Amino acid sequence: MTSNFIDYVKINCRSGHGGAGSRHFRREKHVPLGGPDGGDGGRGGHVILKGNAQLWTLLHLKYRKHVIAGDGAPGEAAHRTGSQGEDAVLEVPLGTVAKDPETGKTLLEITQDGQEVILVPGGRGGLGNDHFKTSTNQAPDYAQPGEPGQEAWVVLELKLLADVGLVGFPNAGKSTLLSVLSAARPKIADYPFTTLQPNLGVVAYRDDQSFVVADIPGIIEGAAEGRGLGIRFLRHIERNAILLFLIPADSPDIAAEYRILLGELEKYNPEMLDKARVLAVSKSDMLDDELREEMEAELPEGVPALFISSVAQQGLTPLKDLLWQTLHSKRVTLS
Incomplete structure (x- = not known):
C-alpha cells in the first residue's frame, strides 16, 4: 500500500x-510626427511557494514534475504595459524547505499560513521605445526585448512543525502514547516499525490550551548513517522545541538506550543537543515500588524523567504538566 505521507519531491520549475x-509611434490625424509611445512588456510569471496550514503532506506534488509559469505580454501603443504572466503558485504544508538539489543549500522555508515566497522569479519585461527618447534622438526605433525566464530543479522537503517530538527505538510505545494523549489514531501493533510515517496529535491541556506532539518512526542504532527507517525521518525532529525520549521499563539498560538515541541525533545534527529533553519510562505499570526505586537510581542524569503507562493511564497528567512547563519556559527563553 502506498503511503499518502510524502515528505520529499523534486520538481522542475520554469518561470515566464x-x-x-513596444516600438510604436503615435500616429493620429493632425499629428503626423507623433513621438514614440511604445509601452513596456509585462513581467513573466513567478514560481511561488505558498504556505497552507491545511496541508500536511507533499503528496499533491508527487506526480507534478514540471511547473511552468506564464509569459508576460508585449507592450502596446499609447504607453500601455503588457499584462503580466500568470504566476505558478504551489501550496505547501508549513515546514516545507526548498533546496538546491546539487549543493543541498537551503533556498527558502515556509513556516506561516499564507506566507508567499518567490522560488523562481519571472523575467522582467522589456522597456518600450519611449524610454530611449533623447534630445538628439527624438524617434528611437528600438525597444528592449523581455528577459528570459529561469529554469531550475528544486527539492522540496517537509519538516513537521510540532512542539514535542517523540524519540525512541521501534516498539517503545510512542504511537500508543500519542493515541492516549491526543485524538490521533496511528497504527499500533506489537512489532517493530509499526509506524512508517510521522503522525501528529494535538494534546489538550488546561484552560483550553494545547500543544502538538509528533510521533516519529523509530530510530535504530546507525540511523544517522542511513540504517533502517530513522534517517528518513530524523529531519522532522529538527523543528521540535522539546524531545520526549520514550524508553520502555523492560529495557535492559535505560541509560545506555538513552545515550544511543542521543548519539544518533547528535551525529545527524549536533544542534539537536541544544533542544530541551524529557525522558518518559513507558510500560511502567509492570513495576512495583521497590523495582521503580532501583531504576530511578540508574536513570541518566541531567534530564527530567517520569514513569508512565499509556495502557494503564498512569503518569500522563504529570507528563503533560512537565511538557507544558518545559515548552513554556523554552518559549520564554527564546523570546
Missing part, C-alpha cells in the same frame, strides 16, 4: 519570459 517592449 518577460514581454518585449
Whole structure:
C-alpha cells in the first residue's frame, strides 16, 4: 500500500519570459510626427511557494514534475504595459524547505499560513521605445526585448512543525502514547516499525490550551548513517522545541538506550543537543515500588524523567504538566 505521507519531491520549475517592449509611434490625424509611445512588456510569471496550514503532506506534488509559469505580454501603443504572466503558485504544508538539489543549500522555508515566497522569479519585461527618447534622438526605433525566464530543479522537503517530538527505538510505545494523549489514531501493533510515517496529535491541556506532539518512526542504532527507517525521518525532529525520549521499563539498560538515541541525533545534527529533553519510562505499570526505586537510581542524569503507562493511564497528567512547563519556559527563553 502506498503511503499518502510524502515528505520529499523534486520538481522542475520554469518561470515566464518577460514581454518585449513596444516600438510604436503615435500616429493620429493632425499629428503626423507623433513621438514614440511604445509601452513596456509585462513581467513573466513567478514560481511561488505558498504556505497552507491545511496541508500536511507533499503528496499533491508527487506526480507534478514540471511547473511552468506564464509569459508576460508585449507592450502596446499609447504607453500601455503588457499584462503580466500568470504566476505558478504551489501550496505547501508549513515546514516545507526548498533546496538546491546539487549543493543541498537551503533556498527558502515556509513556516506561516499564507506566507508567499518567490522560488523562481519571472523575467522582467522589456522597456518600450519611449524610454530611449533623447534630445538628439527624438524617434528611437528600438525597444528592449523581455528577459528570459529561469529554469531550475528544486527539492522540496517537509519538516513537521510540532512542539514535542517523540524519540525512541521501534516498539517503545510512542504511537500508543500519542493515541492516549491526543485524538490521533496511528497504527499500533506489537512489532517493530509499526509506524512508517510521522503522525501528529494535538494534546489538550488546561484552560483550553494545547500543544502538538509528533510521533516519529523509530530510530535504530546507525540511523544517522542511513540504517533502517530513522534517517528518513530524523529531519522532522529538527523543528521540535522539546524531545520526549520514550524508553520502555523492560529495557535492559535505560541509560545506555538513552545515550544511543542521543548519539544518533547528535551525529545527524549536533544542534539537536541544544533542544530541551524529557525522558518518559513507558510500560511502567509492570513495576512495583521497590523495582521503580532501583531504576530511578540508574536513570541518566541531567534530564527530567517520569514513569508512565499509556495502557494503564498512569503518569500522563504529570507528563503533560512537565511538557507544558518545559515548552513554556523554552518559549520564554527564546523570546
